[in-house]
Amino acid sequence: MNKRMEKIYQYTIQKSDSNSYGEVAVTTNEIAQALAIQRSNASKDLNQLVRAGKLIKTESRPVKYLLNQDMPVDQYVESYKQERAPRTKQQPQHVQTPFISNEDVFSKIIGINGSMKNAGEQAKAAILYPPKGLNCLITGPTGSGKTYFAHAMFQFAKSNNVIEADKELIVFNCADYANNPELLMSHLFGYAKGAFTGADEEKKGVIDQANRSMLFLDEIHRLPPEGQEMIFYFMDHGTYSRLGETGKHHSAEVRIIGATTEDPNSSLLDTFVRRIPINIQLPSFGSRPAFEKVDLVKVMVSHEAHRIQRTISLTEDVVKALIGSVSYGNIGQLKSNVQLVCARGFLNHMHEEQIDIWIEDVPEGIRSGLILLADNRETSTELSQNLESKLVIQPNEDSLSIQTDSYELPYNLYDIIGDKAELLKADGIDQETINHFISTDINVHLKSFYKDHGFSFYADNKLSEFVDRKIIELTNRIYSMVTKRLGSDFQSNFVYAMSLHISSFLKKLQLGEKREANDNIREMVTAYPEELKLAQDIREYIGEWFSLSIPESEIYYLAVLLVSLRSASQVGRIGVVVGAHGNSTATSMVEVVKQLLDIDQVAAVDMPLDMPPKVAVEKLKQAVLSVNEGSGVLLLVDMGSLVTFNEQIQRETGVFVHTIDMVTTPLVLESVRKASVFGTSLDDLYESLKNFHGYSTLDSLPAPLTENHLPKAILAICASGEGTAIHIKEMIQSTLAKKQMPDIEVLTISAVELEQRLPEIQKQYQVIAATGVMDPQLAAPFITLENFITQNTDELIDKLLLNHQELTTTEPVEFSDSKTKEVCLDYLEKNFTFLNPQKLIDPLLQFTKDIMENWQIEKQEQGFFINFLLHAAGMVERVVLQQPLTATEEEKENLKNDSEYEALHVQVLSLSRVLNLVFPKAEEVYLLDLIERQIGK
Numbered sequence: 025m026n027k028r029m030e031k032i033y034q035y036t037i038q039k040s041d042s043n044s045y046g047e048v049a050v051t052t053n054e055i056a057q058a059l060a061i062q063r064s065n066a067s068k069d070l071n072q073l074v075r076a077g078k079l080i081k082t083e084s085r086p087v088k089y090l091l092n093q094d095m096p097v098d099q100y101v102e103s104y105k106q107e108r109a110p111r112t113k114q115q116p117q118h119v120q121t122p123f124i125s126n127e128d129v130f131s132k133i134i135g136i137n138g139s140m141k142n143a144g145e146q147a148k149a150a151i152l153y154p155p156k157g158l159n160c161l162i163t164g165p166t167g168s169g170k171t172y173f174a175h176a177m178f179q180f181a182k183s184n185n186v187i188e189a190d191k192e193l194i195v196f197n198c199a200d201y202a203n204n205p206e207l208l209m210s211h212l213f214g215y216a217k218g219a220f221t222g223a224d225e226e227k228k229g230v231i232d233q234a235n236r237s238m239l240f241l242d243e244i245h246r247l248p249p250e251g252q253e254m255i256f257y258f259m260d261h262g263t264y265s266r267l268g269e270t271g272k273h274h275s276a277e278v279r280i281i282g283a284t285t286e287d288p289n290s291s292l293l294d295t296f297v298r299r300i301p302i303n304i305q306l307p308s309f310g311s312r313p314a315f316e317k318v319d320l321v322k323v324m325v326s327h328e329a330h331r332i333q334r335t336i337s338l339t340e341d342v343v344k345a346l347i348g349s350v351s352y353g354n355i356g357q358l359k360s361n362v363q364l365v366c367a368r369g370f371l372n373h374m375h376e377e378q379i380d381i382w383i384e385d386v387p388e389g390i391r392s393g394l395i396l397l398a399d400n401r402e403t404s405t406e407l408s409q410n411l412e413s414k415l416v417i418q419p420n421e422d423s424l425s426i427q428t429d430s431y432e433l434p435y436n437l438y439d440i441i442g443d444k445a446e447l448l449k450a451d452g453i454d455q456e457t458i459n460h461f462i463s464t465d466i467n468v469h470l471k472s473f474y475k476d477h478g479f480s481f482y483a484d485n486k487l488s489e490f491v492d493r494k495i496i497e498l499t500n501r502i503y504s505m506v507t508k509r510l511g512s513d514f515q516s517n518f519v520y521a522m523s524l525h526i527s528s529f530l531k532k533l534q535l536g537e538k539r540e541a542n543d544n545i546r547e548m549v550t551a552y553p554e555e556l557k558l559a560q561d562i563r564e565y566i567g568e569w570f571s572l573s574i575p576e577s578e579i580y581y582l583a584v585l586l587v588s589l590r591s592a593s594q595v596g597r598i599g600v601v602v603g604a605h606g607n608s609t610a611t612s613m614v615e616v617v618k619q620l621l622d623i624d625q626v627a628a629v630d631m632p633l634d635m636p637p638k639v640a641v642e643k644l645k646q647a648v649l650s651v652n653e654g655s656g657v658l659l660l661v662d663m664g665s666l667v668t669f670n671e672q673i674q675r676e677t678g679v680f681v682h683t684i685d686m687v688t689t690p691l692v693l694e695s696v697r698k699a700s701v702f703g704t705s706l707d708d709l710y711e712s713l714k715n716f717h718g719y720s721t722l723d724s725l726p727a728p729l730t731e732n733h734l735p736k737a738i739l740a741i742c743a744s745g746e747g748t749a750i751h752i753k754e755m756i757q758s759t760l761a762k763k764q765m766p767d768i769e770v771l772t773i774s775a776v777e778l779e780q781r782l783p784e785i786q787k788q789y790q791v792i793a794a795t796g797v798m799d800p801q802l803a804a805p806f807i808t809l810e811n812f813i814t815q816n817t818d819e820l821i822d823k824l825l826l827n828h829q830e831l832t833t834t835e836p837v838e839f840s841d842s843k844t845k846e847v848c849l850d851y852l853e854k855n856f857t858f859l860n861p862q863k864l865i866d867p868l869l870q871f872t873k874d875i876m877e878n879w880q881i882e883k884q885e886q887g888f889f890i891n892f893l894l895h896a897a898g899m900v901e902r903v904v905l906q907q908p909l910t911a912t913e914e915e916k917e918n919l920k921n922d923s924e925y926e927a928l929h930v931q932v933l934s935l936s937r938v939l940n941l942v943f944p945k946a947e948e949v950y951l952l953d954l955i956e957r958q959i960g961k
Contacts, residue, residue: 029069031059033078040091049088067409075315075410077137129179134323135316139307143173150302151181151279159259159280159299161244161288164306167356170283171195173306174240177281181238187279191237196230198251199243205250210267212254219268231264235276244282245291252296255280259299309354314406317347322417324359328366329419332438334379336366337416341383341394344407349393351619361390371441371459395500396519490690490719491527498569499523502562506586509558514589520620524697525585526566527719529578535717540577549583559583588701598699598706599651602692603629603644604662612761613689617696625651626696641669648679656680656706658695658713660687682710686735688767690718737769737789741796743950744909745774747898748891749796751855752812759817768792776953797891798957810890813851844886845869848893859901864939868893868900871935878927879959888958895954899947900939911946919945919952928952 032055039048052070056063070089073079082088130136130144150160162170178193201208210219214229230239241247247255258264259280263272280300288297309317321343329336338346346365350358369381383391397404448458499522506514549556559582567574604610607630614628627647631640648657659670659681670683684691694716698709738756742749749772756770769789773781775798782800785791794800795807807820845865852861872893875881881888902908919925928951932943 026069028059028061028065029072031061032066032069033073035059036073036079036089036091049082049090051086051088053086068412071315071409075319129176129183133176134319135307135312138316139312143304143306146302146304147173147177148180150304151177151186152184156277157181157186157279158301160282160302160304161297161300162281162283162304162306163288164285165308165354166285167354167358168306168308169355170306171240171242173304174281174283178238178240181279187237193238193240194230194234195240195242197242199246201251205248205254206267208248208251209254212251213264213274214266216266216268219266223268226266229266231258231276231278232274234278236278238279238281241280241282243284245284245286245288247292249293252293256293256296256299309350309358314403315410318343318407318410320355320358321346321362322415324362325366325415325417328362329417332366332370332379333419334370334377335416335418336369336379336381337414338365338381339383340408340411340413340415342381342386343411343415344397344404345383345386345391345394347393347407348395348397349390365390367438367441370438371445374442374445392496392500395497490693491523495523495527495530498566499526502565505562505565506558510554510586518589521589521697521700522585524620524693524719525581528694528716529581530570530572531717531719533572533574537715545580545584549580549587552583552587555586556580556583559586584701597625597653598655598704598709599648599653599657600626600660600692600695600699601629601644601647601651601657602626602660602687603631603640603647604687605631605633607632609662613687613692616689617692620693621696621700623696623700625653625699626692627651641672644669645673645677648673648677648681652677652679656682658699658706658709659683660692660695661685662687680706682706684710684713688718690767691716734788734790735767735769736792737771737785739785739791739794739796739800739802740770740772741775741778741794741798741800742772742891743775743797743895743954745772745777746909747902747950748809748894749773751851751894751898752795752809755817755855756821759821762818775957797895797954808887809894810847810887813890814847844889848890848897851894852897856897856901858904859897864897864900867935867938868896871896871931874931874934875928875955878931879924879955881958885958888954892951892954895950896935899943899951900941903941903943903947908944909946909950911949915949916945919948922952924956925952928955 035055035058036050039050052063052067055061055066055070059066070079071081074081074089077092079089080092082090130148133140133144135141136144146160150158162173164170175193178187181187182189182191196212198208201211209215210227210229212229213231214227215223217223217226241255254264258276258278261272262277263275265272265274282300284291288300288303309320312320321338325336325338342365346358346361349361353360365381365386366379368387369379369385372385373379383394397407445458449455496519499519502522503514503518506518549559556579559579562582563574563576563579566572602610602614604613610628610630614626617626618624627650629640629643629647631643644659648659651657657679659673661669661683662685670681673679674681684695691713695709695713698704698712740749740752740756742752753770753772760768760770771785771789773785775796778798778800786802791802791804793805793807794802795812796809799806799808807815812820848868849861849865852859852865872889875892876883876885876889899908925948928948932948932951935941936943
């Protein structure tokens, strides 16, 4: 407590002490005048005292402050004396962490007397309810702290002797077993000996582990109906059977806590929900009061200060930017942003005693939170009352009784930064280059970790993947202009919808496309003169911002958008359904759109490749009916039979449907955005999307566009098109999925078919790169297989997308024998599931060396060595799985007439004896083709 705050607190005590009831209230003005201090400082200190629980704040105007009457005044005086007593080394001054002791774990949770009060009371009731407590469900948005709260409940149960001290909280993520009830049952309840092939002995499940303890079922909404039935039978009876058993032979006493981001009533069976009497709803970060947000920042910075054992200071603007940067990621997203800011600060002040972080040091994505916060005047003012000009955090003991935090990095990021900086410095690299290199590295580390938690790295990151940040900044300014002229009666997705609209028409401008507002659009907006006038000003503002001439017709489209973004709900909107092959392809695209646009007239239908067409049609029909509001439905699909379902769905549902194929995330975004625009018809929407080219990037504005607009593709070439190429495809697709770029296809192709199929591929795709066993000689980078498997795939894709062709060298990589073995072993371990690379690598190395020696292929041809070895590894895995390659009878017959075949067959037989496997002739066809291509036959 600073001296000024002490004076205010003492003044309030003295004034209350003069009244026998101790209920005299003070105001900010009174304090400022009585103690001769600035009103703003008096306001800040009074609010600090409220947060500390020493004062109570009234809702009246003017606001009044009085002593908290839960404690007698004399105790306040004693507390005040203790506050003023000098601190010893055993009592370092630091920001209070959310949990301090096992005795009352909930009392130290930030917001436990505010936004978290109800949650805390429910949790205690669930744990202490006689005789064995109550099962409960924790609900709340992504990143709101559900896992952390479950650990707090467990700690409370232990500290109150409800659960024995040596027990552990058992955590089970239901998403891991969502599509396999039998696997779910075996993990939950265990299995009996002989229950399935490989079940050589009885295995206990997590229910056994959680006996007389607590089981936390995370993502409980991902449980299939069969799984929910298993759980609620156990809730009712406390007995269960293991997989492979008949009858309920086992019993356990388990307290169950579930967690979900979904509405339980729509995502869980009614019979299941009825068995969970307590639903604990955690608040979103945005709904918390300002002082709780500040406290959360303090605690998180305190953790980082402890890790590096340095004092960290942040200016008021940095704290505001951190708070304003939180969108849908809540506390988890705030933590990721704090970690990024502190890591950048540590990098810039690595050798200093104190890490001073100014707004200029904050990444642009987080800095934009300051702009977003400025638009919310009430929140911004409230934050100012709770913040000093600089927040200084000392390193603390960080003695948390709860060690688990689902957003805790599994490594010390500061050690990584320090070690890499020292290595780079030792190599003579200058400080600026080191900072640039490690800044990128920090992003890679944090992004890869936080992607797993369901939200992007910082505020507007999702939007910035589709729209240039200059457009986002412009739109924030437009939003301020709009609210000043028309009031704040606009939907929360204004910035996202307007940004996408501006980006879309700038793209059309790049392409030289002209669009005139039709008579319907013009007539529509005549009834909205205010919006029309404002749209004229916005058009001029955009033109000035980008130094472009914006067509007058854009005024009408902007006016319609302004009308559409008013807060009043719109009746009869067009529905959108996304259907795509894969386990989560459609859902992933729709989730991005929902997060950005906050619109619910869009549904996803995921269709695994083994889903029968009849089932797919039925799912699509249900989705169409669920989003239909009377104006028709737009069906966005990826490929295959989905394109042909349009007529059947329309006939059987009675809903007018249009279908567009080759769906991508930007296409879904544009479709949903336009579908919600006032006055749009399904026909108009369909026509406007047929020529949609994505959103603009500003690097080339206003220059005419010269790039190819066919769908982008990367070629993966191997001998068969099914071996190494499949693994390459999976590696690239994994990277593209992380970058949320499903619109780039990866095509696998056989080297044999390349010459025949390439012309057709080039008609359908813009091939941006190729990799594999041979160079197709395209006007695009070719990455040799040995280069591909030794480079970082994430960085490689980034370079390709930036057209850095010079960075994807075709020069051979020089390897020693040990390096070759290391590279191949690493590739096998990462990409082969059913092989033991450690045991297989030596026989494959010998087999490949024998092949090269027999055909006198130079040892320097490391590219062939790696290609051949990896293809042979794929051959072994295929034979083990009984899924060998196929070849025509003619191709197999031709082997007998090939002079090279006998020598190959001898080598293959040798490998067969070593591995005790039989390799079919079809596999030999492709092995021989690889050899003959290399020797030029």
